[in-house]
Amino acid sequence: MVDRGETGLWRYKRLIPSSEEHITLGEGCTPLVEIKDEGIILKLEYFSPTGSFKDRGAAVSVNRARRIGVKSIVEDSSGNAGIAAAAYAARAGIRARIYVPKDAPVAKRVLIRACGADVVECTTRKEASMRAVGELTEEDLYIGHTWDAFYIEGMKTVAFELFERDRIPEAVVAPVASGTLFLGLFKGFTELNEMGFIDRIPTFYAVQGEGCAPIYEAIHGAIQGIKRSSLADGLRIEEPPRKDEILNVIRKTHGDALTVNDDEIVEALKQLYKRGVIVEPTSATAYAAFKKLEGLKDVLIPMTGTGIKTIDRISSIFT
Template sequence: MPFKVVCCNCGKEARRDEWRWRDDCGGVFDIVLDFQGREFPELVDVKEENIRRYAQFLPVEGLPSVHQGWTPIVKKTIAGVEVNFKLEYLSLGGSFKDRGAYVSTAKAKELGVKGIIVDSSGNAGISFSLMGLLSGINVDVFVPKHAPEGKKNLLRLLQANVHEIDGDRMDVNREAIKAEREGFVYVGHWWNPYFIEGEKTMAYEAYEQIGSSDYVVVPVGSGTILLGLYKGYQELVELQVLNKVPEIIAVQACGYSKICRDLGAKERCLTKSKLADGIAIADPPRRRQIVEAVKRTNGHAIIVEDEEIKESLVELRRLGFIVEPTSAVPYVALKQSIKEGFIKPKSKVLLPLTGSGLKLVDELIEIKECLKM
């Protein structure tokens, strides 16, 4: 598929034969595809039930034979609303970030990269480490020293070079970027446009599995899942498969809520979230894009507290979903949106459950609410 790499800030087009994650002007890059008048059904490889099903929608040659994607959907009716839980936590690396890491690592290998560098609170590092291990690419992962031990141990099992940084996620991001060197490129998902290309495949899958949706509820940290879903649904509209992009409900945790506050949400708490480590990002570089995407879909934003996250973790487990605290964040927003009338009765909602709780058993046991049933 013909494509361009374009700076979102100045509009300049970058070369496609070298790894670029930030323009000289400081802007982020997006991938722009040229569908050349082709239609969705002819571009889908129906023999595949994984991300390679959508290979013609991706700016990469030679995707590896790894079963990523095509995660199941479980349908539940909640207060008269059809809620479709997409079980992203059942992917190989245990989170939705496998999609972006799969496409990014394939692109890095195509360009002859020897090693990749990523900053992460855990899940992105695990996804990149797994893909690097399967692709024969070295992986350096920079994590906060306070990141969950279960995730750090898994990184080491996946043969990543783990660098623990004493600081917050912004500090970790800066240290990872400084580590770029000959043959080793920074692929961090905050900036990396190929990561979003991987995430958009979730929208394609959801369309093929359940058709159109009225709303999508997503947790927001770096914003890659939101932007990926938005881009995927936009492309489905461009291909005349859907009439419109679903309304996006963006959800953040207390203390990490600049995007939601930009969208008019009120923060009701005084302390920072200690549970939603996967979205503990103060000011992501794609902040403006995220806000614009939510506004264009007539969506809205919600900020949630740790006590609400704890309650939702228990409710999700009763529904059969063993997920991490960050995955409970959109479920809080779902219930609130239904209660306040943002989500109408008989509507159809897509809610990705983003990360597995099996990586965090020790941490979940420490949350006393999680021991109740």
């Protein structure tokens, strides 16, 4: 299962498609921090090269693009996926064009441009997705993380790392927008189970911000008159393309979906920062949701993105 001659997520290249002659920025093998008094395991994905878990998916997707001779990749993103795509395209010597909604954090847009990608600003997240696909040229490959199967292949390596550390959790509580990490974790644990390495798959809990919670509403019904979270900007996808797959994971593992509001996110951020865990608000949603669940122990909570990229948005919380 493990190639000892490789580092990071490429240690599992036998289980990852398009892994031959790969380029890397050192993605994977992020730290684990246990908070024993709460019974949780934090996977610090914000230690990834560009500061988010999206590096895993981008690494595999861009490597595949490079292998098949693509000249230009296209992505649509509110921030982290775009930064990862731009950085890995730069590493691979491939052009990148990223479609970004106008409400994406300024720091994230700056980083995308800094990596050499062309940024196309759009009015909404939906417009960004539609234009990214509609404006493709013959030289382009669309690697949109909401659709790309290779992205999921990168995400599943988180589960493999947990297995190597002998830390398969009882439950997973994770933020869900397009669901790439959620689905990737499930795929990784499922493959480990099918290979006979583990005998159970954790229970999965999806977390979304109030006011834009399609997974929660599919299970619990629509909620009217709820103010949309202004902090969970990374979770604002009104109709995830893989919605049915996400719901299937929840049903199969007897899990659930939860929502959190801005007050709960702020409190979670404060508690995490006091523990030295410097994450963005979207990451804090999962910890906020965990606080609302009773009786759970041995829980994996992925810390998906660094707070440094969103300092302009969260500065008022800490001043």
